[in-house]
Amino acid sequence: xxxxxxxxxxxxxxxxxxxxxxxxxxxxxxxxxGYLMGMVRDRSTANDLxxxxxxxxxxxxxxxxxxxxxxxxxxxWVMRIARNAALDHLRSRKKWSDVSNGQEExxxxxxxxxxxELSSDDLIHLAEQREWLGECIxxxxxxxxxxxxxxxxxxxTFREIAEMTDCSINTALGRMRYALLNLxxxxxxxxxxxxxxxxxxxxx
Amino acid sequence: MDRELQxxxxxLVRKLYDPGEGVSPEDLTPEETREEKLMGEAKFVxxxxxxxxxxxxxxxxxxxxxxxxxxxxHARIIPIWxxxxxxxxxxxxxxxxxxVVVGAAYLGYTRSGAEPGAPSAEAELxxxxxxxxVPAFADEDDAVGxxxxxxxxxxxxxxxxxxxxxxxxxxxxxxxxAASRDQLASSGRLQPELIEAAFxxxxxxxxxxxxxxxxxxxxxxxxQSGDDLDWGAPxxxxxxxxxxxxxxxxxxxxxxxxxxx
Numbered sequence: 001x002x003x004x005x006x007x008x009x010x011x012x013x014x015x016x017x018x019x020x021x022x023x024x025x026x027x028x029x030x031x032x033x034g035y036l037m038g039m040v041r042d043r044s045t046a047n048d049l050x051x052x053x054x055x056x057x058x059x060x061x062x063x064x065x066x067x068x069x070x071x072x073x074x075x076x077w078v079m080r081i082a083r084n085a086a087l088d089h090l091r092s093r094k095k096w097s098d099v100s101n102g103q104e105e106x107x108x109x110x111x112x113x114x115x116x117e118l119s120s121d122d123l124i125h126l127a128e129q130r131e132w133l134g135e136c137i138x139x140x141x142x143x144x145x146x147x148x149x150x151x152x153x154x155x156x157t158f159r160e161i162a163e164m165t166d167c168s169i170n171t172a173l174g175r176m177r178y179a180l181l182n183l184x185x186x187x188x189x190x191x192x193x194x195x196x197x198x199x200x201x202x203x204x
Numbered sequence: 205m206d207r208e209l210q211x212x213x214x215x216l217v218r219k220l221y222d223p224g225e226g227v228s229p230e231d232l233t234p235e236e237t238r239e240e241k242l243m244g245e246a247k248f249v250x251x252x253x254x255x256x257x258x259x260x261x262x263x264x265x266x267x268x269x270x271x272x273x274x275x276x277x278h279a280r281i282i283p284i285w286x287x288x289x290x291x292x293x294x295x296x297x298x299x300x301x302x303x304v305v306v307g308a309a310y311l312g313y314t315r316s317g318a319e320p321g322a323p324s325a326e327a328e329l330x331x332x333x334x335x336x337x338v339p340a341f342a343d344e345d346d347a348v349g350x351x352x353x354x355x356x357x358x359x360x361x362x363x364x365x366x367x368x369x370x371x372x373x374x375x376x377x378x379x380x381x382a383a384s385r386d387q388l389a390s391s392g393r394l395q396p397e398l399i400e401a402a403f404x405x406x407x408x409x410x411x412x413x414x415x416x417x418x419x420x421x422x423x424x425x426x427x428q429s430g431d432d433l434d435w436g437a438p439x440x441x442x443x444x445x446x447x448x449x450x451x452x453x454x455x456x457x458x459x460x461x462x463x464x465x
Contacts, residue, residue: 016274022267029263030255037256050258054266062273126254133253151221152250158218173214177243180217184246 005074013061025054028075032082034153038145039086041138049089053082079154080164083146128192136186144179147172216240220247388414398422 003020005027011020032053036046057078060068068077137145143165150161162172215227216236220243232240388399401421 012270012274016271018267018271018274021270021274022263025263025266029257033258034256043256047258047262051262051266055269058266058270058273129252130254133249148250152253158221170211170214173217174210177213177217180220180243180246181239183250184242187246187249 009061009068009074024074028078031075031154032078035079035149036082036086038134038137038149038153040089041134045089049082049085053078053085056081056085073160075154076156076160076164079150079156083164132190132192136183136190139186140179140182144175144182147175148179148183151176212236213239216243220244388418398425401425 003023005024008020008024011017012024029050033046033050036049036053037043040046040049060081068074137148140148146165147161150156150164151158156164158169158172158176162169165172212227212231213236215225216232216239218225219227220240229237389396398418398421
């Protein structure tokens with residue numbers, strides 16, 4: 001059986017076990033990084049925010065464990081810190097108040113991904129699909145996009161999303177509903193709907 | 205009605221992510237069924253989305269920072285509640301420690317004084333007196349003398365317990381094994397008659413070493429052989445004692461020498 005997050009935290013705090021801390025970071029890296037990528041749409045910025053998130057985590061842990069309690073879920077606490085880091089970044093760039101379509105940044109972050117591994121047609125297809133899907137998500141209203149990212153990237157429950165975003169569960173469910181319907185509409189309206197890997201034509 | 209419709213649509217979302225919950229398909233209107241299908245298609249595409257991970261260098265930098273900031277084992281923070289709990293237990297711990305110390309001291313005292321379960325020294329001293337098991341003495345003076353000794357070792361004495369303990373240890377047969385009757389006879393140091401007489405008579409039950417038997421018997425025999433002596437009479441000059449000489453009285457040493465020649 002895998003070691004729990006709380007046990008890894010205890011190993012780091014009580015035995016200074018940095019391997020345990022590495023396991024903690026790597027275990028949830030996709031959940032945290034995927035959310036940050038969806039929020040800032042830039043890999044370099046997402047890397048910086050990912051690092052900043054865990055620097056804040058380390059600082060909070062060394063400072064009498066900060067706000068983290070072992071009774072709570074580790075990933076929820078980390079995701080709250082990641083969200084604050086992302087919002088701080090977006091506020092500093094005055095991009096959180098309005099819904100950006102990402103066009104002022106030039107190409108999407110998917111274009112900046114290292115393409116050294118794109119050696120097969122399948123990988124090219126996946127990269128194009130990511131680009132297309134990212135553009136669609138980027139066009140969602142901020143609240144809908146955030147709920148979608150927290151649910152699909154960070155794998156939080158709607159109750160956890162509601163607690164994190166300080167809203168009711170019905171509000172979180174309603175934002176998710178609109179996000180899915182809007183995303184479906186944008187996919188079909190796109191001239192690259194074939195990237196969805198699903199026949200979207202007959203549904204409308 | 206609008207509220208119920210809204211709740212039903214939210215139930216569709218809940219059902220999409222948790223098939224065990226939400227409304228059953230039979231309860232859905234055609235419009236709700238169509239909406240459920242649209243959301244399901246969007247979710248299908250999202251679920252197939254490739255997951256992304258940060259650069260390895262970023263992970264390494266985080267772990268390096270974590271190693272620097274790791275709390276040192278000797279500097280662990282003791283929760284404040286545990287300190288308060290220790291303080292609240294301090295009187296109980298002190299009382300328990302005192303009980304343990306007193307108990308250990310008591311056990312050490314009793315073990316050094318007498319074996320557990322054995323009669324106490326006081327009981328051993330009192331027993332012969334109470335049971336009338338007193339040795340027979342030739343005259344009252346000896347009895348008085350021994351009575352003085354008993355008084356010295358009596359439990360009523362004001363002597364400290366250590367004194368009684370020393371007395372008991374001194375007369376304890378187990379402290380120095382006494383020679384048996386056979387051993388004394390085989391040693392050849394004493395006359396057989398004396399040994400027989402020593403073991404023939406009754407002796408105090410509370411003290412039965414053979415040496416004391418012999419000593420007591422020797423005293424009695426010496427007293428019997430010296431019955432004609434009066435210890436209370438005034439001293440008599442040696443010259444006045446009867447001798448085998450023809451001319452009693454004081455003589456010069458030179459004359460005595462000549463006569464002997």
